Amino acid sequence: MIIIKTDEQVELMRASALLVSQTLSEVAKILRPGITTLHLDEFIAQYIRSFNAVPSFLNYHGYPFNSCISVNDVVVHGFPNKRELVDGDIVSIDVGVILNGWHGDHAYTFAIGEIPEDVQQLIRITKESLYKGIEKAVDGNRIGDIAYAIQEHTEKKHGYGVVRELVGHGLGQSMHEDPQVPNYGKRGTGVKLKEGMVLAIEPMINMGKKDVFTEKDGWTVRTKDGSPSVHFEHDVCVRKGKADILSNYAPIEEAERNNPNLFVC
Template identity: 75%
Template sequence: MIFLKNKEEIEMMRQSALLVSTTLTEIAKILKPGITTLSLDKFAGEFLADHKATPSFLNFHGYPFNTCMSVNDVVVHGFPNKMELKEGDIISIDIGAYLNGWHGDHAYTFAIGDPGEATIQLIEATKASLYKGIEKAVAGNRIGDIAFAIQDATERKYGYGVVRELVGHGLGRSMHEDPQVPNYGKRGTGTKLKAGMVLAIEPMINMGKKEVYTEDDGWTIRTKDGKPSVHFEHDVCVGSDKPDILSNYAIIEEAEANNPNLYTVRKKAVAV
């Protein structure tokens, strides 16, 4: 079932989404070689608690951590651990916040130092594809329009692998609502978009082939060929004439640019 949100509910969801953005911003300030993802997970959990929110992911279907920390060839759902991040690593940090009865859920991929030209291009392309998809989040369009835009900007343009097994989703009082939002598809197909639908749009793009596998922990998903994967995610409300992005990358990008330990992607995607 798809739940349309009214103006008041959308503003409540914006608060949850912006809390995730703020949490990612604070993490961006402290990311550096030598830091562990487990310490970042603890930091995020405490930050959310300080702001009277609970982590959406913790205990969700048994997930044992506050956040997902996916490094290099881990696509999504990476377990935080005691291994130290090192120069050249990339990390997708995915956070959910449950605040005042509503979920925010989005992600950002950071580069520790310089990961190399090929990985930089993958980061740039994936981030740009997110905004290409968001442009289509307008009433009257269809889910397939979002999916096609993302696939066109990544797989068709660069030959990257668009993960099939994992998709974006509706968001609201539950963390996963209908409809599903894949990152591949045909224009003019799928669920028709209506104003008030809130979607977590999240391209998950592999440098190599699209195939992935799940580790024995039942959660961590890696690329089969061991090549890097990049993940970006925004919370977006479908509008009558234009999309409304509830989350905020601008504050994350500012912290990223001010942290000398992070590689700042040169080509900034233009927000709609």
Template identity: 70%
Template sequence: MIHKTEAEVALMKESATLVSKTLTEVAKVLKPGMTTLQIDEICATFVKDHKAIASFYNYRGYPYSVCTSVNDVVVHGFPNNTPLKDGDIVSVDMGVILNGWHGDHAYTFILGEVSAEVLQLVRVTKESLYKGIEKAVANNRIGDIAYAIQEHTEKKYGYGVVRELVGHGLGKDLHEDPQVPNYGKRGNGPRMKENLVLAIEPMINMGTKDVYTEDDGWTVKTQDGKPSVHFEHDVCVKRDKALILSDYSIIEAAEKANPNLNTSYY
């Protein structure tokens, strides 16, 4: 596990914030009729204009700048030309390299009207992210984060917590140690020290935890076809309270100002 200096954490905050600013650009314009390829183009252009590099593009052969996962797609969805429609939920996951450091986080948007069950899934998944972040303090263990997320989603609401995909360390590399599962036992796993930077990212299914990967080798979908929600923050472990490097507040402000997006779960 690589622990960063204060100066390096400050640079990582710039990277994480650029991801947040890019997702804010999506929140401003997202609406039914748009395609996920258009989302990819918006993000790629914004990142390039800010003298950064899209982390995901060509990463292990991934052919796009962002992952756009709609409805029953859990993560790693390929942008495509299918128009989005009212009632879709869309996770946009992306990373940038700025000044040599990665930022990487995700946000799930709701287009128009959805069922109360979907609203609850989005709300609870977002809540679980912050439950996990609360445990990202020095001398706690990775299992404490994992347990907090699982407790809030699976044990309280009966949702499926994806096992095959996990959060991770972040830094000069997009994926560093340790892995950060969204399920587990308190007191288990590596002990966290100050200035460890993590990408914490609950991936929560309305139904079964079971998933499968499509023939493209990337797109992960729920086995039962029910929706999945994904939120992700970049977080620095500190002594008393975790420091969140990414910024949802600017995304949420744009989301609330966009009449095509549903924020009634707030």
């Protein structure tokens, strides 16, 4: 069932989304070689709770951490651990919160130190594809229009692998609501978009082939060919004429630019 949000509910969701954005911007300030993803996860939990909010990933279907931190060939759902980040790593950090009963959920991929030019391009193109998809999240369009826009920019133009097994989703008082929002598909197909729908749009794009596998922990998803994977995600409200992005990358990007340990793609 698709739940249409009122304007008042959308504003509550915006507050949740912006707390995620703020959390990710604080993480961007401390990212560096030598830091562990487990330390980042603990930092994220403390920061979210300081706003009387809850890290929504913790214990979700048994997930044992506060955030998903996916390094290099890990697509999504990476377990934070004691491995120290090193120069050349790319790190997708996916954070969710519950604030005043409403969910915020989005992700950003960072580059630690110097990374190869082809990986830089993968990050740029994936981020661009997110906004290509968001442009189609307007009243009267269909889910397939979002999906096609992302696939066209990443797979058809640049030959990257678009993950099929994992998709974006509706968002609200539950972390995952209808409809599903795939990153591949045909224009003019799928659920019709209506004003007040809130979607988490999240391209997951591999440098190599689209194929992935899940590790024995039941969560960590990796590329089958070991190629790098990039993940970006925004929370978006469908509106007439132009989508309303509830989350905000601006503070994250500012922190990224000001951190000499990060490479801005």
